[in-house]
Amino acid sequence: MAKATKKQALGRGLSALLKDPENDIKSAEDKNADKVVGNIVELELKTIEVNPFQPRTSFNEEALRELASSIRELGVIQPITVRKLGFNSYQLVSGERRYRASKLVGLDTIPAYIRIANDQESLEMALVENIQRQDLDPIEIALSYQRLIEEIDITQETLSERVGKNRSTITNYLRLLKLDPIIQTGMRDGFISMGHGRALINIENTGDQLDIYEKIITDKLSVRATENLVRDYKAPNDAPKSTPKSLPNFANKGRKQLSDILDSKVNVKLTNSGKGTIAINFKDKEDFLRIIEQIKSEK
Known part of the structure; x- marks a missing residue:
């Protein structure tokens, strides 16, 4: 004392x-x-x-x-x-x-x-100290990064050294500012997490962003479920349009059933002789093991 x-x-x-x-x-x-x-x-x-x-x-x-x-x-x-x-x-x-x-x-x-x-040094001190020590929400951190880059006139590379963060981390925060303002507000108010926001960034159309955002709130979707929803939204544009039409009804129906059961994208290919292959997409080791456990549980 x-x-x-x-x-x-x-x-x-x-x-x-x-x-x-x-x-x-x-x-x-x-x-x-x-x-x-x-x-x-x-x-x-x-x-x-x-x-x-x-x-x-x-x-x-x-x-x-x-x-x-x-x-x-x-x-x-x-x-x-x-x-x-x-x-x-x-x-x-x-x-x-x-x-x-x-x-x-x-x-x-x-x-x-x-x-x-x-004033410039004060700004830098305020932003850097708050980023490192305060419990800012993701949008506030992104805005702080943006202000440091624009007002202090430094590159992302220099910024990563100043705040002790990987450049990729800074890039991920800055990308959040491309989201519709309503979604940014939802993130600031804690309705969705940064993980949800990062998934929504992959949807270019803001109207579609808002539709999925509303579904996240209504259905209380997890980040993983949101990522799957975004992936399924984008899948029709990524896959050849002729593929689903070329599959027989039984194969196309089965592909959709498998996709729903495994919560992952499933591709089915058939040869002219009627033989075929089933391909199941996975993101990483954890997702791969999850799919295996899901298949076991369906036995």
């Missing part, structure tokens, strides 16, 4: 230093800047403004109340990060949930790290 008290006292001492007009720190080269940068400072909430670059645009009220309850009991464990705007004036870089919850509790001050940066 003594250690915590010492840290809080230090924070209050630095806060007093920052309120002294004669010690107005504007850059890392200014006198006493080394005492502030990198240290935790107790700042008055009224001196902090919300960061317009904050990627999170919606806050779960129940989760915010739970955080407020935790802060009331334990205090703010993880300091927020701010950048200095002017004398005794700051702007949030990251930690808006903690900031909002602290105001909800009625705190006067909050522990903070102070950084001195220009």
